[in-house]
Amino acid sequence: MSTSLENAIVEVCASVGNEPSRLMDVAREIQARFGCVSAEAIDGIHTHLGVSRPTARSLVSFYSFLSEKPKGRVVIRLCDDPVDRLFGHDRVLKAFSDELGIPVGGTTTDGAFSLERTACIGMSDHAPAALVNETPVTDLSTDKAREIVAELRAHMSPDRLVKKLGDGNNGHPLVRSMVENHIRKAGPIVLTEHHHGEATRKAAAMSPTEVIRSVKAARLRGRGGAGFPTGIKWEMARAAPGPRKFLVCNADEGEPGTFKDRVLLTEFPDRVFAGMTIAGYAIGAREGILYLRAEYAYLRRFLEDVLAQRRAEGLLGKSIAARHSFDFDIRIQMGAGAYVCGEESALLNSCEGLRGDPRNRPPFPAQKGYLGCPTIVNNVETLACVARILDAGPATFSEYGTKQSAGSKLLSISGDVGMAGVYEVPFGVTLRDVLTMADSRETQAVQIGGPSGRMVGPSEFDRTICYDDLATGGAMAVFGPDRNPIEIARLYMEFFEDESCGFCTPCRVGNGLLRRGLDKVLAGRGEPSDLVQFEEVARTMKATSRCGLGQTSFNPVLTTLASFRPLFDSLVKEDPKKFRRSFDLEASTREAARIRTGGAR
Amino acid sequence: MSEGPRFTLDGREIPLVPGQTVIEAADAAGIYIPRLCHKPGLEPFGSCRVCTVKANGRSVAACTYPASPGMIVESDTEEVNAHRKLLLEMLFVEGNHFCMSCEKSGNCELQALGYRFAIAAPQLEFQFPVRDVDASHPDILIDHNRCILCSRCVRASRDLDKKEVFGFVGRGPHKRIAVSSGTRLRDTDADVTDQALDVCPVGALLRKRVGFAVPVGQRLYDKVPIGGAPVVPEAPVAEEGRA
Numbered sequence A: 001m002s003t004s005l006e007n008a009i010v011e012v013c014a015s016v017g018n019e020p021s022r023l024m025d026v027a028r029e030i031q032a033r034f035g036c037v038s039a040e041a042i043d044g045i046h047t048h049l050g051v052s053r054p055t056a057r058s059l060v061s062f063y064s065f066l067s068e069k070p071k072g073r074v075v076i077r078l079c080d081d082p083v084d085r086l087f088g089h090d091r092v093l094k095a096f097s098d099e100l101g102i103p104v105g106g107t108t109t110d111g112a113f114s115l116e117r118t119a120c121i122g123m124s125d126h127a128p129a130a131l132v133n134e135t136p137v138t139d140l141s142t143d144k145a146r147e148i149v150a151e152l153r154a155h156m157s158p159d160r161l162v163k164k165l166g167d168g169n170n171g172h173p174l175v176r177s178m179v180e181n182h183i184r185k186a187g188p189i190v191l192t193e194h195h196h197g198e199a200t201r202k203a204a205a206m207s208p209t210e211v212i213r214s215v216k217a218a219r220l221r222g223r224g225g226a227g228f229p230t231g232i233k234w235e236m237a238r239a240a241p242g243p244r245k246f247l248v249c250n251a252d253e254g255e256p257g258t259f260k261d262r263v264l265l266t267e268f269p270d271r272v273f274a275g276m277t278i279a280g281y282a283i284g285a286r287e288g289i290l291y292l293r294a295e296y297a298y299l300r301r302f303l304e305d306v307l308a309q310r311r312a313e314g315l316l317g318k319s320i321a322a323r324h325s326f327d328f329d330i331r332i333q334m335g336a337g338a339y340v341c342g343e344e345s346a347l348l349n350s351c352e353g354l355r356g357d358p359r360n361r362p363p364f365p366a367q368k369g370y371l372g373c374p375t376i377v378n379n380v381e382t383l384a385c386v387a388r389i390l391d392a393g394p395a396t397f398s399e400y401g402t403k404q405s406a407g408s409k410l411l412s413i414s415g416d417v418g419m420a421g422v423y424e425v426p427f428g429v430t431l432r433d434v435l436t437m438a439d440s441r442e443t444q445a446v447q448i449g450g451p452s453g454r455m456v457g458p459s460e461f462d463r464t465i466c467y468d469d470l471a472t473g474g475a476m477a478v479f480g481p482d483r484n485p486i487e488i489a490r491l492y493m494e495f496f497e498d499e500s501c502g503f504c505t506p507c508r509v510g511n512g513l514l515r516r517g518l519d520k521v522l523a524g525r526g527e528p529s530d531l532v533q534f535e536e537v538a539r540t541m542k543a544t545s546r547c548g549l550g551q552t553s554f555n556p557v558l559t560t561l562a563s564f565r566p567l568f569d570s571l572v573k574e575d576p577k578k579f580r581r582s583f584d585l586e587a588s589t590r591e592a593a594r595i596r597t598g599g600a601r
Numbered sequence B: 001m002s003e004g005p006r007f008t009l010d011g012r013e014i015p016l017v018p019g020q021t022v023i024e025a026a027d028a029a030g031i032y033i034p035r036l037c038h039k040p041g042l043e044p045f046g047s048c049r050v051c052t053v054k055a056n057g058r059s060v061a062a063c064t065y066p067a068s069p070g071m072i073v074e075s076d077t078e079e080v081n082a083h084r085k086l087l088l089e090m091l092f093v094e095g096n097h098f099c100m101s102c103e104k105s106g107n108c109e110l111q112a113l114g115y116r117f118a119i120a121a122p123q124l125e126f127q128f129p130v131r132d133v134d135a136s137h138p139d140i141l142i143d144h145n146r147c148i149l150c151s152r153c154v155r156a157s158r159d160l161d162k163k164e165v166f167g168f169v170g171r172g173p174h175k176r177i178a179v180s181s182g183t184r185l186r187d188t189d190a191d192v193t194d195q196a197l198d199v200c201p202v203g204a205l206l207r208k209r210v211g212f213a214v215p216v217g218q219r220l221y222d223k224v225p226i227g228g229a230p231v232v233p234e235a236p237v238a239e240e241g242r243a
């Protein structure tokens, strides 16, 4: 092993206290410095961090932002989200590819550039967008792609691509990003002014049980998707035995088309950290972790600075708000590119330096979570709500929204609308009203709640956004009349196929089956029996998948099928001779022909 | 019958020892729940989902779900078996299983379950993936075409042999078994006496030169169907030559 690599490994391992569960941080740092975590590096990590080689290799091969093979010094990752795909992604990708002279997935021979496609980077309001190393570049066109490459060739510094700073804290010296917040509608709960430090101080004046009672009185439910009542979840962790407990904020925000947590972390990080501190106090945790997706690494230094300020102000650290024994601190754990890590038990594995495979339940994280200790995982927005509840009182919160769904919801709206961005709406608002707000003219379909949610057509636009009707983690992708809903569903299935952790059979195989089934239908080779098979596969995925990914990921197919049945029916037909229409004689004999003529694959 | 905690499995009351999983309690009571990744003696894993049952109305994996007193478990029902059959089909089409030319035929748990669930030919489309074979080791062979990613070899090597010869790499459809050091099996400390070589349910991890020691026709599942009495008394498709 080269001495520079060995020295770096020793240094990086020491920086995490030679703690094996911090493998993720070590691997990320080695990747950043050497462009890969090579087999050699894995040997070194094995020696110095004491992690087995299979564990280390497994981690490196799992995450999109880590690789065993060398990547270029500058990696351009173009967001592959369906919204981006419909907004000129292909042309931009081709421009990058032509300009760099490499295919997607390739690296230039001088080792300067790599070009990749990556799952939604949380910039659908800026589509098409890309990450250049950690720097987001937004609203791309073919011309911009060419300019970016030319500029990078000259200076190789992604941060110098930022010419015009975005609004608000996007312009903060520690962020310096071109991203815009696109806050289109602020409500009275989350996207509003607040008294700095007030929520934490009020919590400190109460007992932990009183804090939980307050959150229950506000009827707060989780904003991350599942909608579990927050207070009840906290009670379970509070009651769980154990000297050490953890509070984790889930900032993985990977559901395609969601970007509201990005905006919260940019503009209201104080409120999120206050929520974490209060939640930690309520459940009896002294340690908090912000799990920040790799795509948002550009916010990291800024967030560290906010944490440092809170420590200086006595809002974090020991004896918070001067209350003896109210101790709580937060560290930031970076992800490395894997949507499934938003699933709370996968997230905990990821925090422990493992592959992001979800865990078996029971035990639930509230009983046995991070490092085997009782752990609560809450979404960014949930925690921002917590701060508001403590600051303004539970009544202010629960008066907004509906009885079953109290408070407001942040929506990330993108696609064929005049005003893509973040909207804070009261629960109970109709989809139609939201579409009007976002200036959508002719809408054919809306994918609501992200791809694992529902694809709805105009007949359902009078339904309401709330936990008992159209439940949503916040994503809303809007599609106009020229879009093909089946093509959109196919793009979402491709996403799930790539992002399945691969642990269990139904999800690992099922998503690909459905994607190929839609390919077949789109190619005009589908049969009515294929549509029946979609339903069978979906039923088995739902019943037998190990985590929420496989239990819902067939929804783009099923809900598109339900909303756009005539379109499917017009594309599938029975073969008059009962032959399989998908059988392609030429493709099937190509291999034989190749062998016969001795040609290459 | 002894006193103590019990639960109901397909209408029968069976005892449980606290800490047992549903499949362990069922095995102890002599009731077969189909399974592939589970193997007594290895830590539960829960990846194949063939052992799915309904516990108090919720689908769970019997091999990882704890048995609890009074719970009502449904296993051998039309609905649950339909899921199992589709999962088996998924495993068949995901890899390349040409049973007629496979030396594990007759001893293969996947094949035997295919018979049990009367899978004449999968209704799902074959994926025919391009996968490789690692025959680098003098005594051992890995045929990735037949691997069902059950992790039995991973667990056995780690926990019984104390070696960690195998691990998983990749995500989603790209997930596969890899060896711990170097790139091929011969670069590792795998040995022909490893217990990991005894656990593969299919013909993926094999000892060389012993494949036909027992002739076809006289093998494990040639005599007794997997799990005892099969769902369908006559396996209907033996001559068709497909999985």
Ligand SMILES: Cc1cc2nc3c(=O)[nH]c(=O)nc-3n(C[C@H](O)[C@H](O)[C@H](O)COP(=O)(O)O)c2cc1C
Residues within 6 Å of the ligand: A221, A222, A223, A224, A225, A226, A227, A228, A230, A250, A251, A252, A253, A254, A255, A339, A340, A341, A342, A343, A344, A345, A377, A378, A379, A380, A382, A383, A547, A548, A549
């Ligand atoms: C595949 C998958 C991805 C998820 N991604 C996220 C995510 O990015 N952010 C999030 O807060 N919750 C996500 N969740 C939900 C979490 O598992 C968990 O329910 C949530 O973080 C709990 O927080 P809450 O109670 O505050 O909503 C995801 C769930 C699944 C199954």
Ligand code: SF4
Residues within 6 Å of the ligand: A340, A357, A358, A499, A500, A501, A502, A503, A504, A505, A507, A508, A545, A546, A547, A548, A549, A550, A551
């Ligand atoms: S459903 Fe299964 S394969 Fe899919 S992400 Fe969850 S555990 Fe992994």
Ligand code: SF4
Residues within 6 Å of the ligand: B146, B147, B148, B149, B150, B151, B152, B153, B154, B177, B199, B200, B201, B202, B204, B205
């Ligand atoms: S080689 Fe065999 S034991 Fe190992 S994971 Fe594959 S199928 Fe399972």
Ligand code: FES
Residues within 6 Å of the ligand: B034, B035, B036, B037, B038, B045, B046, B047, B048, B049, B050, B051, B052, B061, B062, B063, B064
């Ligand atoms: S035997 Fe239970 S999941 Fe495989």
Ligand code: FES
Residues within 6 Å of the ligand: B097, B098, B099, B102, B103, B104, B105, B106, B108, B109, B110, B111, B146, B202, B203, B204
């Ligand atoms: S018979 Fe060979 S893999 Fe099943």
